[in-house]
Amino acid sequence: MTSVSAQSTRGLLLVHAHPDDESIGNGATMARYAAEGVRVTVVTCTLGEGGEVIPPELAHLTADREDTLGEHRIGELGSAMRELGVADHRFLGGVGRYRDSGMMGVADNDVPGCFWRADVDEAAGHLVAVVREVRPQVLVTYDEDGGYGHPDHIQAHRVAMRAYELAADPAYRPELGGPWRIAKVYWNRMPRSVIERGLAEVAAKAPFPGVAAPGDVPGVVDDELVTTVLDGAAYAGAKARAMAAHATQVTVDGPFFALSNGLGQPLLATEYYQLVRGEAGPDRPETDLFAGVAR
Numbered sequence: 001m002t003s004v005s006a007q008s009t010r011g012l013l014l015v016h017a018h019p020d021d022e023s024i025g026n027g028a029t030m031a032r033y034a035a036e037g038v039r040v041t042v043v044t045c046t047l048g049e050g051g052e053v054i055p056p057e058l059a060h061l062t063a064d065r066e067d068t069l070g071e072h073r074i075g076e077l078g079s080a081m082r083e084l085g086v087a088d089h090r091f092l093g094g095v096g097r098y099r100d101s102g103m104m105g106v107a108d109n110d111v112p113g114c115f116w117r118a119d120v121d122e123a124a125g126h127l128v129a130v131v132r133e134v135r136p137q138v139l140v141t142y143d144e145d146g147g148y149g150h151p152d153h154i155q156a157h158r159v160a161m162r163a164y165e166l167a168a169d170p171a172y173r174p175e176l177g178g179p180w181r182i183a184k185v186y187w188n189r190m191p192r193s194v195i196e197r198g199l200a201e202v203a204a205k206a207p208f209p210g211v212a213a214p215g216d217v218p219g220v221v222d223d224e225l226v227t228t229v230l231d232g233a234a235y236a237g238a239k240a241r242a243m244a245a246h247a248t249q250v251t252v253d254g255p256f257f258a259l260s261n262g263l264g265q266p267l268l269a270t271e272y273y274q275l276v277r278g279e280a281g282p283d284r285p286e287t288d289l290f291a292g293v294a295r
């Protein structure tokens, strides 16, 4: 028996830093395309070992105690992927190849084996193997600042953009598969007007100790930089359930959520992108990441 995904000609590859980033940033997008039969592949670069833990009963998992949070988050990611209908999720270079580097400026930035210290070309080689295997038309990752300056997010950007180039180069490591040119590359975005409205709503209604600032939210830019708007209203529930599956990292409450800092943010089913490589489709803004891609 051949699965639906194996038959689909359309492929979407998302490159993320830690388990939970994919559901927060692209949950509705992934659920929509998975439901449409697109081959969706998520590559996560670290296990998120350095994260804090929200539920007190799981506090023993943290790096300064048992240091088993990474293994626990593999399970959370698997649950989130099931909620979104995504069957293909992988860790860059295999489970545990790169360790969480922590926030910028902390001692974990210098730990050997952390993702921030990884050689970009070597890490990109692992991703090239995936690109040449699954042959996606669309790649989604972060901007050059990683959306908000986290070292692992910056590194994920560098590795993804390098792999985009190398995968298409016939001279680069032919043993990893035939060259593949990804048609379109997007960076995750959040229009400033949307997040300002959303945070005002959080301030008025959300049940959290505080409210996030726009600077806490990844990928915020002036509205005019956003090229592509994905209406995921039909998948809002799936996105919320996927985010809630990351229970050590995320608290979901209705149309709001908070990370371990307790600062509320809006849980948005509409997701936003900036096309940075490839040709845009005919609509402004685009409403489909595959717009203009030959079927």
Ligand SMILES: [Zn+2]
Pocket (backbone or CB within 6 Å): 017, 018, 021, 150, 153
């Ligand atoms: Zn992250």
